[in-house]
Amino acid sequence: MSSIAAVGENYQKFNPRAYLQNNYMPPRADFSSDDFVVPWKLRCLAEAFGTGEIHGHTVIDIGSGPTIYQILSSPDHFEEIIMTDFLEVNREVLRRWLQAEPGSFDWSPYIKHACILEGKGEHWKDKERKLRDKVKHVLPIDIHQLKPLGSALTEPADALVSTFCLEAASPNYESFQKALENVTTLLKPGGHFLMIGALEESFYLAGEAKLLVVPVTEEDVKEAFTRCGYKICDFRTYVMPSSLKIGVDDVRGIFFVHAQKKTQA
Numbered sequence: 001m002s003s004i005a006a007v008g009e010n011y012q013k014f015n016p017r018a019y020l021q022n023n024y025m026p027p028r029a030d031f032s033s034d035d036f037v038v039p040w041k042l043r044c045l046a047e048a049f050g051t052g053e054i055h056g057h058t059v060i061d062i063g064s065g066p067t068i069y070q071i072l073s074s075p076d077h078f079e080e081i082i083m084t085d086f087l088e089v090n091r092e093v094l095r096r097w098l099q100a101e102p103g104s105f106d107w108s109p110y111i112k113h114a115c116i117l118e119g120k121g122e123h124w125k126d127k128e129r130k131l132r133d134k135v136k137h138v139l140p141i142d143i144h145q146l147k148p149l150g151s152a153l154t155e156p157a158d159a160l161v162s163t164f165c166l167e168a169a170s171p172n173y174e175s176f177q178k179a180l181e182n183v184t185t186l187l188k189p190g191g192h193f194l195m196i197g198a199l200e201e202s203f204y205l206a207g208e209a210k211l212l213v214v215p216v217t218e219e220d221v222k223e224a225f226t227r228c229g230y231k232i233c234d235f236r237t238y239v240m241p242s243s244l245k246i247g248v249d250d251v252r253g254i255f256f257v258h259a260q261k262k263t264q265a
């Protein structure tokens with residue numbers, strides 16, 4: 001079995017509820033200070049979209065997982081949002097939230113914080129409703145395929161968003177770089193890519209699953225984007241405080257990159 005196939009096989013044990021518990025509930029979901037990881041992530045995304053540079057008809061979220069926080073600041077800038085994931089269990093968790101099914105994960109603290117960061121005085125229920133209206137598809141994706149969405153995509157998107165996916169789905173740096181090339185085919189020339197990911201992480205837990213991660217440094221990420229034909233517009237790093245190192249992974253830090261796909265080779 002190839003190392004990529006082994007990664008896919010291991011993901012069959014991924015437990016979305018455990019993953020949400022580990023990363024999106026206290027202590028990591030602490031909104032009391034801008035110095036905590038979740039406010040930092042939301043601020044990176046809100047400020048990037050707040051520049052007004054990133055807009056168009058369609059944005060694709062690559063490897064959404066069971067989370068929606070990563071698209072909270074995008075609805076005002078796009079007509080359509082496409083969410084994607086490798087696992088049906090995650091796509092089902094997303095569909096249930098999108099349909100406001102009882103028992104879905106409570107993203108309201110995140111939605112409220114995004115409204116505060118954007119400073120438009122938008123009520124969080126309005127943002128929530130707008131988000132549900134604009135997510136038009138929840139599609140299967142495999143970043144290791146030349147065409148990650150298969151034949152589901154008719155034309156490239158105006159922007160891509162991806163959080164904690166490529167490094168957690170790639171067995172080594174070479175496949176991380178190749179996966180970036182594959183997903184870049186989904187983006188129009190001149191389009192923008194916002195990525196958040198783990199720095200120097202080698203594993204994380206999601207219930208019974210222990211998933212291996214290719215450890216990447218800031219330089220590794222910058223090099224991958226540059227070699228893939230992007231201009232890096234902004235790059236930020238967050239150092240995980242010891243209080244947030246809670247045993248669910250060995251992540252050392254978080255990166256945020258805003259990159260623009262060059263218009264000619």
Ligand SMILES: Nc1ncnc2c1ncn2[C@@H]1O[C@@H](CSCCNC[C@@H]2Cc3ccc([N+](=O)[O-])cc3CN2)[C@@H](O)[C@H]1O
Pocket residue numbers: 008011023028037038062063064065066085086087090141142143144163164165168169198201204244249251
């Ligand atoms: N071949 C594939 N193609 C596309 N997606 C794929 C593929 N294989 C798996 N996937 C998909 O990718 C996965 C995305 S979740 C990956 C989690 N990454 C690690 C975790 C994340 C995290 C979150 C928050 C914080 N924090 O401090 O706030 C820290 C950390 C660090 N640890 C999962 O949805 C899977 O379904």
